[in-house]
Amino acid sequence: MAENTPAGSTTDGAIQVGGAPQPIDARVSAPASYDVADFPVPHGREEEWRFTPLERLRGLHDGTAEAKGGLRIDVDAPEGVTVETVDRQDPRLGRAGKPVDRVAAQAYSAFEKASVISVPKDTVLTEPVRIGVHGEGGVAFAHQVIELGAFAEALVVIDHTGDATLAANVEFVVGDGAKLTVVSVQDWDDEAVHVAQHTALVGRDASFKSVIVTFGGDLVRLQPRITYAGPGGEAELYGLYFTDDGQHQEHRLFVDHDAPHCRSNVVYKGALQGQGAHAVWIGDVLIRAAAEGTDTYELNRNLVLTDGARVDSVPNLEIETGEIVGAGHASATGRFDDEQLFYLMARGIPADEARRLVVRGFFAELVQQIGIPDVEERLLTKIEAELEASVG
Amino acid sequence: MATLEIHDLHVSVEADNGPQEILRGVNLTVKQGETHAIMGPNGSGKSTLAYSLAGHPKYTVTGGTVTLDGENVLEMSVDERARAGVFLAMQYPVEVPGVSVSNFLRTSATAIRGEAPKLRLWVKEVKAAMERLSIDPVFAERNVNEGFSGGEKKRHEILQLELLRPKIAVLDETDSGLDVDALRVVSDGVNRVRESGEVGTLLITHYTRILRYIKPDFVHVFAHGRIAESGGAELADKLENEGYEAYVKGGATS
Numbered sequence A: 001m002a003e004n005t006p007a008g009s010t011t012d013g014a015i016q017v018g019g020a021p022q023p024i025d026a027r028v029s030a031p032a033s034y035d036v037a038d039f040p041v042p043h044g045r046e047e048e049w050r051f052t053p054l055e056r057l058r059g060l061h062d063g064t065a066e067a068k069g070g071l072r073i074d075v076d077a078p079e080g081v082t083v084e085t086v087d088r089q090d091p092r093l094g095r096a097g098k099p100v101d102r103v104a105a106q107a108y109s110a111f112e113k114a115s116v117i118s119v120p121k122d123t124v125l126t127e128p129v130r131i132g133v134h135g136e137g138g139v140a141f142a143h144q145v146i147e148l149g150a151f152a153e154a155l156v157v158i159d160h161t162g163d164a165t166l167a168a169n170v171e172f173v174v175g176d177g178a179k180l181t182v183v184s185v186q187d188w189d190d191e192a193v194h195v196a197q198h199t200a201l202v203g204r205d206a207s208f209k210s211v212i213v214t215f216g217g218d219l220v221r222l223q224p225r226i227t228y229a230g231p232g233g234e235a236e237l238y239g240l241y242f243t244d245d246g247q248h249q250e251h252r253l254f255v256d257h258d259a260p261h262c263r264s265n266v267v268y269k270g271a272l273q274g275q276g277a278h279a280v281w282i283g284d285v286l287i288r289a290a291a292e293g294t295d296t297y298e299l300n301r302n303l304v305l306t307d308g309a310r311v312d313s314v315p316n317l318e319i320e321t322g323e324i325v326g327a328g329h330a331s332a333t334g335r336f337d338d339e340q341l342f343y344l345m346a347r348g349i350p351a352d353e354a355r356r357l358v359v360r361g362f363f364a365e366l367v368q369q370i371g372i373p374d375v376e377e378r379l380l381t382k383i384e385a386e387l388e389a390s391v392g
Numbered sequence B: 001m002a003t004l005e006i007h008d009l010h011v012s013v014e015a016d017n018g019p020q021e022i023l024r025g026v027n028l029t030v031k032q033g034e035t036h037a038i039m040g041p042n043g044s045g046k047s048t049l050a051y052s053l054a055g056h057p058k059y060t061v062t063g064g065t066v067t068l069d070g071e072n073v074l075e076m077s078v079d080e081r082a083r084a085g086v087f088l089a090m091q092y093p094v095e096v097p098g099v100s101v102s103n104f105l106r107t108s109a110t111a112i113r114g115e116a117p118k119l120r121l122w123v124k125e126v127k128a129a130m131e132r133l134s135i136d137p138v139f140a141e142r143n144v145n146e147g148f149s150g151g152e153k154k155r156h157e158i159l160q161l162e163l164l165r166p167k168i169a170v171l172d173e174t175d176s177g178l179d180v181d182a183l184r185v186v187s188d189g190v191n192r193v194r195e196s197g198e199v200g201t202l203l204i205t206h207y208t209r210i211l212r213y214i215k216p217d218f219v220h221v222f223a224h225g226r227i228a229e230s231g232g233a234e235l236a237d238k239l240e241n242e243g244y245e246a247y248v249k250g251g252a253t254s
Ligand SMILES: Nc1ncnc2c1ncn2[C@@H]1O[C@H](COP(=O)(O)OP(=O)(O)O)[C@@H](O)[C@H]1O
Pocket: B013, B014, B015, B020, B022, B040, B041, B042, B043, B044, B045, B046, B047, B048, B049, B058
């Protein structure tokens, strides 16, 4: 694709091999913790907050947000799956990893009940587990754990709709040899604020596939994080976002290669249009000294459809061992410009159809790669609808 | 019979120091079945004419008229002009990432023909047209113009010409940058379309070389934003021998 970078975009990034001045895990303002009090209130210049408009977080970051809102969680699970609502003290909570920033810790400190969804060992689901998270306005804190026993296989679809100011942690504990695919769709109303940490602990020889689809909301900030509990694990992280007028959509990924012979593949693609549309993508991959035989690649591509949109795309790859299979990253932001529009129109194609053609083409490969037919269908429909609403 | 009439066309572009007039009263009538060569030195305004006919937003028409069978072309949007039958093979075709040639061709043919071509026939039609232009079938799955060589881009333009069958084809320096083999392939493509008798061709070129393969009915010398002289094919021979010198000097003060 065209590598022309629109005004107001950054695509810096780095590959650091050994002895980096500021290792990825040290670039945060406080160590990970379950307790919100361990994090200072961010002022906006911290590395992990510098792209986020704090004033639009409605107090999720500074302790002023009170959980007075309504959030409905509906779980529709096939037979064999256990769905429980548990208290804060439940020992199954917090195993995938600690909150890494103040809002995640706030969510962890403030939620009242958590959902634990378990797929027992060796159980292979043929139907997806569907989780509907529907905001009914106001502030909410949530916690969910999705756990697969050894060699279990499941597809979990989480749908976020309605209006909410939601801070949440979602944990994925993937047992040895298990296969979990999670699709998280952020289809919020225009006003919603959604800040969440998705923490996955990938078992030995297990596979974890995450598909993050962000369309709606005023501000969405998601942090998918991967750690490996043993060798041979695999993580595929896919993301697709469509950022419109005034929306802030931020995806911050961290893959912590701390076990040998694990793989990770990250592909995020976003289209932006309209005044003040802002997409942020941070891809941090750390290959620790113990992680021999690691194979990792991460890619972020953005398509800017109109003036006034901004992209910040920052891949970071840090390598502490030379004994790896492969490691790479790429980031590119291209523009759908007037010349492309003219060319297509000069072949009889109306402007809105020309734009659709380009956007569909841009996402097509990724949608295919996701490889879940009913999700594919939905994504394409959703992309059409976004284009319809904005171009129409 | 389709007729394109350009009357006293004046066109400006926005330059650093305000609008700059590039076309200064172009008069030209192109009828279906005719081939007009427009020849002129670099910077004389040939591409400006081509883009203005296609409706590129960068060019502002400040005076004159363009009609196709009496319809006001200047009032049409870019896509409407294309659907009305005006085709522009561009001097510098644009890369369109994410859109495959096959998808592009089909979308475009659907728009121009007013209905989606029947899939089976369409596939055959495209395949045959690509073969005639020596375009490797793998190009169908490549993104439009992305990573194409200069010659491949030009062949891709002529492929579209063959598939879209316009009433008026404007070919802007389709010959530039082509080696002799590619020039022959491209010219054969243009001639196939011309032989149908259904297209009026405006062949814009800097060199006389292509006129050995595509015989024009009329030759116009373009200088300083207008047609300085018109004649038959023999005018091209004169240009071949004498160059544009006379026209460049002649117009310098106008
Ligand atoms: N966008 C533009 N801004 C300023 N000048 C332009 C622009 N486009 C064309 N021109 C000028 O108009 C004149 C004609 O250009 P063009 O139509 O491309 O000529 P040709 O195709 O005959 O070489 C040139 O002097 C060129 O510099």
